[in-house]
Amino acid sequence: MNRKILILFYFNILFTQVDTTITIDASDYNNWTYFSLRTAEIVYPQDPLSSNDWDIAFQRKHIKTNSGLSGDGYGGASVDSTVTWIDEWSNIDSSTINHEWIEDSILNDFYDLTTHTFGPGIKNAALNSWGWFDDEYQLNVTHYVMHVLTSDGEDIVKFWPFSYYNNNGQGGFLSFRYSGDFEFTSSCNYISGDVTMDQQINVTDIISIVNNILNFINYNDCQLQIADINQDGFINVTDVIALVNIIID
Secondary structure: OHHHHHHHHHOOOOEOOEEEEEEEEOOOOOOOEEEEOOOOEEEOOOOOOOOOOOOEEEEOOEEEEOOOOOOOOOOEEEEEEEEEHHHHOOOOOHHHOOOOOEOOEEEEEEEEOOOOEEEEEEEOOOHHHHEEEOOOOOEEEOOEEEEEEOOOOOOEEEEEEEEEEOOOOOEEEEEEEEEEOOOEOOOOOOOOOOOOOOOOOOHHHHHHHHHHHOOOOOOOHHHHHHHOOOOOOOOOHHHHHHHHHHHHO
């Protein structure tokens, strides 16, 4: 019963505290994936430079905020390389830190697949220190203490990018944890597991997830959230098992 309650609350219309883990497919070398920290959703702004809908964006290893050369927002990021989230996630009170907010600027480490050279691109210099590539082109995560300022400039968010690879070892699948004391509204207002959106969780939802895994049907963004029951960024057999357990319980 407790498990059902927790899953139901995750999709409620309002939170005052957010602490969640997300995996983003940012494997494209050309396009950015835009994300709202306030709704925990990927967003698709028509004009990212003038949109306030996004707070942070991803492209491969690169991360940008809605600030500076990236957007008209009041965002930014800060980093403290003397400590790591591994030791301090629960201990640090973000509101007591004297943040040095850094806006997005031009950095010269964007890889060009055509010329196989590195060139200029726009991103956040503070967040750029979240990981580095070794001589074998493997990304090593620093776990530095990082914070992101939302695009409205009102909320300070703990930000911990901790993984760059998916289960198959492919790069560009960035997993991060974030936490903030801000109101959280989601446009996806259904109970986790109710992928048919009929206000019931039953065998039809199991069939729907199986059909999605087999590529028989495609999900919209809201259904993708609902079907990813274990919140690992993937829809697979583990979600089917989790849904069966919910129904049985």
